[in-house]
Amino acid sequence: MLARLDQWAARLTSLAALIGTLGLIAQVIVILADVIGRYFHAPLRGAQDISTMAMVIVVFGGMALCERLDGHLSVDLFEPHMPRWLRYASDVLAALLGAAIFFGIAWTVLESAALSRMLNLSTNIIRLPKAWFQYALAGFALVTAFGLSMRAAFLLFKGHSGRTGEVAK
């Protein structure tokens, strides 16, 4: 059961990273088209709107993969001096805390998205609705929270994080 859930977490992580990577490539293309267009007096309308909203996709799209690859910075100066049980306890604490933070981000941003929809908030030039990107952010945060919950569950019930550095293709 746990392994199957983790497999789903890995698949969703890969999907989120794929969307984030596409977002980054889109950013390069859009800004480049704008710069080239500007020198022909035909800048891309709304390039800044697209690139800044794509940034939301890039940043939170990569968050779950970053967690899965243990990419978040931590201070490991005292690790060699920590007893094994304390290392285990701190791993569980970090995973639970991380899951709570990302659930919190998802929940608060979802509420904020509802407000944005109600007020019809959008970007300045081409009027991209901000709520779309807030929903995307919340979705990616949920995927990350799911991954961190799986990490915590593996640590608590199996005694290891279940991470091999690999993600589902």
Added chain:
Amino acid sequence: MSDMSIGVTGLMILVGLLVLRVPVAFAMFAVGFGGVAVLRNWDAATSLLASESFTLASSSELVVIPLFILMGNVASATGMSRRLYDAAYALIGRVRGGLASATIIGCGGFAALSGSSVASALTMGKVSLSEMERFDYDPRLAAGSVAAGGTLGILIPPSTGFVIYAILAQESIGRLFLAGVLPGILLLTMFIVTITLMCWVRPGLAPTGPRTTLKGKVHSLLGALPITSVIVLTIGGIYGGLFSPVEAAAVGAALVILFGFVSGNLDIAGLWQASKDSVVTTATVMLILIAAHMMNPFLALSHIPQALGAFLSGLALPSLAVLALILLCYLVLGCFLEGFTMLVLSMPIFFPVILALGIDPIWFGVLVVLTLEMGLISPPVGINVFIVKSVAPNVRLGEIFVGVLPFWVAMLLTLALLFAFPSISLILPNTMIGGG
């Protein structure tokens, strides 16, 4: 319980979580959120969480981060560092210690592409260490030059360190990039002078290298031309007013990708991997930035920065002495904390003091980024030293730390020069953009 006691308790919890290896961003989120909830209320904390997450992730200025990271990752994947090194090698490899100096120049060139010290040390280490071993260089000099040269990545623009500082201090990225140019060149020169002096005192450290024919020199220099063009176009474009930093980063990334495809050193799979790596690195950096913005209101509400400012003012020291004290704190902290972590943790505390003392924030940014660089090669957690160790497994860690010591002294001298002569940092931003 007073606001100040809550602030101090929060900081103690933060330190406790960091000691327990909880990721820095998670620890800052928890303390920032909890602190605001206690000092204000739950609604203020949840609304801060939502607004900071979305506002920072959709900040137009921060678009520069993934793009410069992408440019560096693609440059690394396409072997551009090799070409830079070959060009420097052809020019000065013949001189005693020339290969180590070529490594420093190569690192400086790569730094102008990548903005990351770790990437500079890793890619240049792979290229240059085997060459220096082949020509019987002392392993301490070889490893030390790579570890120290790599640190140029966060001083020479485009620098991720400056971007992060700019966001935390709400300063102009363009001004900070300009401010880093002369100090970067000065530090690079100091490193080369250090190598020359070491080889002059102890000629056995590095034999003279092989002579390169004129044809070989021309060939190597032509090989580095595309990379040099990318550097000149992107960095020159920012300074010449052609591009904003974001546009320069996108143009640079596109040119590096184009060069990779044309030269046959990059395929779709390589580009995809470099892009995915860039997304992951961006997530790491951005989560810490968002977390730092959760901590700032908590610290402001607890009045800790004001109390620290009042304490330092009470010491009746001149503002430069206070600045020196703060830099000393950074030097000590740099021995134990990763540079980026140290920056986001300390800025909310020290920066209001710097502003209150009337110290130029651009100048302070350059000094702080240089101290972060020193932390990259300071024991026991100098990350560049571990990077070099990963590409030179035969050299003992202790030897690498001994090897970087002369370069650390060179950095300290550079820091002293930049401290004594602020105009080295400020002349370019003030003359090209105007007073802040």
